[in-house]
Amino acid sequence: MPFKVKLGLVYGAIGVLLVLFVIAFQYDTAFILEWLPFILGGVPLTLFICFGGIALAVVLALLGALGRLSHNALFMGVANFYVSFIRGTPLLVQIFFIYFAFPQLAFKPGVPEWVQPLLVYNIAFAAILALGINYGAYMTEIFRAGIQSVGHGQAEAASALGMSSAQTMRRIVLPQAVRVIIPPTGNEFIAMLKDSSLVGLAGAAELFYRAQSVGKAESHSYETLTVAALIYWLLTSIFSFFQKRLETKMGRGHVREEVAPPRARGIA
Amino acid sequence: MTTSPVIRIENLEKHFGRLQVLKGISLDVGVGEVVVILGRSGSGKSTLLRCVNFLEEPTGGCVEVDGTRLEAGAPSRARRERIRAIRLKAGMVFQDFNLFPHLTVIENLVEAPCTVKGESRGEASKFAEELLAKVGLADKRDEYPIRLSGGQKQRVAIARALAMRPQIMLFDEPTSALDPELIGEVLTVMKNLAKEGMTMVVVTHEMGFAREVAHRMVFIHEGEVVEEGPPDKLISGARDARTRRFLEAVL
Ligand SMILES: Nc1ncnc2c1ncn2[C@@H]1O[C@H](COP(=O)(O)OP(=O)(O)OP(=O)(O)O)[C@@H](O)[C@H]1O
Numbered sequence: 001m002p003f004k005v006k007l008g009l010v011y012g013a014i015g016v017l018l019v020l021f022v023i024a025f026q027y028d029t030a031f032i033l034e035w036l037p038f039i040l041g042g043v044p045l046t047l048f049i050c051f052g053g054i055a056l057a058v059v060l061a062l063l064g065a066l067g068r069l070s071h072n073a074l075f076m077g078v079a080n081f082y083v084s085f086i087r088g089t090p091l092l093v094q095i096f097f098i099y100f101a102f103p104q105l106a107f108k109p110g111v112p113e114w115v116q117p118l119l120v121y122n123i124a125f126a127a128i129l130a131l132g133i134n135y136g137a138y139m140t141e142i143f144r145a146g147i148q149s150v151g152h153g154q155a156e157a158a159s160a161l162g163m164s165s166a167q168t169m170r171r172i173v174l175p176q177a178v179r180v181i182i183p184p185t186g187n188e189f190i191a192m193l194k195d196s197s198l199v200g201l202a203g204a205a206e207l208f209y210r211a212q213s214v215g216k217a218e219s220h221s222y223e224t225l226t227v228a229a230l231i232y233w234l235l236t237s238i239f240s241f242f243q244k245r246l247e248t249k250m251g252r253g254h255v256r257e258e259v260a261p262p263r264a265r266g267i268a
Numbered sequence: 269m270t271t272s273p274v275i276r277i278e279n280l281e282k283h284f285g286r287l288q289v290l291k292g293i294s295l296d297v298g299v300g301e302v303v304v305i306l307g308r309s310g311s312g313k314s315t316l317l318r319c320v321n322f323l324e325e326p327t328g329g330c331v332e333v334d335g336t337r338l339e340a341g342a343p344s345r346a347r348r349e350r351i352r353a354i355r356l357k358a359g360m361v362f363q364d365f366n367l368f369p370h371l372t373v374i375e376n377l378v379e380a381p382c383t384v385k386g387e388s389r390g391e392a393s394k395f396a397e398e399l400l401a402k403v404g405l406a407d408k409r410d411e412y413p414i415r416l417s418g419g420q421k422q423r424v425a426i427a428r429a430l431a432m433r434p435q436i437m438l439f440d441e442p443t444s445a446l447d448p449e450l451i452g453e454v455l456t457v458m459k460n461l462a463k464e465g466m467t468m469v470v471v472t473h474e475m476g477f478a479r480e481v482a483h484r485m486v487f488i489h490e491g492e493v494v495e496e497g498p499p500d501k502l503i504s505g506a507r508d509a510r511t512r513r514f515l516e517a518v519l
């Protein structure tokens with residue numbers, strides 16, 4: 001039997017088992033059909049938070065990577081602290097801190113009024129901030145590796161032509177690093193889709209929040225959480241599909257100069 | 269050559285940590301002069317060349333290029349400006365080309381003139397096309413570097429350096445990474461450049477080229493200039509035993 005057919009049979013068997021499971025535990029289809037539109041209504045907010053979060057994360061990761069690679073003690077110190085602190089604390093704590101602790105600071109006595117709007121956010125914005133800051137810290141390493149993957153000879157050639165280090169970074173190094181950075185950034189986006197469910201705990205009416213609140217209130221958590229899981233799975237599968245295509249596209253027509261042939265060294 | 273020097277290297281020293289690679293090198297290069305630098309692997313030839321345009325910071329001594337003089341010293345804004353001024357006067361060609369792979373051939377040539385000198389793309393492209401014709405690669409204008417042979421890459425790299433209209437050109441073993449059958453085309457371009465009167469400092473083991481083109485050969489050993497002179501003189505009658513041994517090995 002060809003391998004592909006075997007694999008198909010295994011998938012089929014898993015499907016049948018899942019259906020049996022759902023039947024055995026009397027999945028309430030009528031209930032879920034009634035509430036599906038409400039739960040699906042959380043998807044736009046989930047996507048909005050994730051697109052906003054990844055955009056912020058890209059900016060922070062770039063700054064973080066430049067800081068960690070910089071020879072300036074201030075930049076490097078700030079970047080190192082950012083990465084270490086954010087990676088060393090739970091995402092959930094960060095979300096709650098930004099949404100619940102910052103507003104408290106804003107209303108401490110003596111805090112000028114203009115500071116308040118800087119510390120009090122609507123929940124979607126707080127979610128974007130928290131996910132962006134958190135993922136930016138992890139993605140700093142991706143960006144740093146991408147920048148370092150560009151051979152030193154490139155920066156050297158640019159310097160020799162008189163380009164400043166900023167010009168070299170912007171015009172020569174980053175455009176080449178992007179090819180290395182984009183595929184793993186796609187993976188981070190997919191991970192963020194799932195982690196965004198955590199902001200539901202802070203009260204953002206996204207996909208998970210809606211599913212679990214309906215489930216709890218109506219004693220139908222089994223139904224609503226199953227559906228939420230399936231929706232997440234569908235979303236991540238869709239974005240994985242595009243991510244894979246992007247990855248092959250980036251890998252193809254590899255424009256980086258191939259490694260130079262073994263050097264004829266001087267006479268030893 | 270009796271013209272006034274366009275490059276003055278005075279007592280140049282370079283340490284890598286505790287290793288002293290250049291031990292007080294002094295060398296003047298006149299306008300239009302072609303100087304070939306010889307020496308064994310590790311003798312400090314690349315380091316010397318890279319100190320001239322400050323890709324390496326010298327730890328002692330002084331470099332002057334076309335009147336812009338810079339001593340070894342601590343980094344500062346003013347120093348960066350002077351280094352940039354020197355780099356604008358000194359083009360460099362590397363052993364492994366270092367073309368920008370994300371840019372086409374023509375873009376490789378116009379990148380620096382546009383970003384560094386603020387030339388318009390139009391005028392930069394026009395000059396770039398002339399240079400490509402000169403190195404025999406006009407038809408490769410829109411190719412990416414990956415599609416070029418090693419010899420073609422190096423010719424593009426030479427054109428890219430020339431696009432900045434430098435006064436001097438530094439070559440660090442420009443043919444050492446090339447298959448033997450591709451070396452000739454690069455040397456031809458360099459010979460033509462020398463004929464046009466370009467001041468050139470060339471690190472190479474191509475003795476044929478040195479003999480034909482160089483006005484002067486400089487032999488470096490362990491970070492010191494051991495001997496220098498016109499090619500015929502040095503090849504037929506080197507005074508120093510180390511020079512003679514080296515020449516016997518390469519000739
Ligand atoms: N960045 C560096 N850090 C430490 N040591 C270095 C560095 N660059 C060069 N060196 C050392 O300096 C010495 C001279 O190196 P250099 O590259 O100038 O020699 P070279 O004459 O160009 O040799 P080759 O013919 O092999 O290119 C060598 O011993 C080398 O190991």
Ligand SMILES: [Mg+2]
Nearest residue numbers: 313314315441
């Ligand atoms: Mg060398």
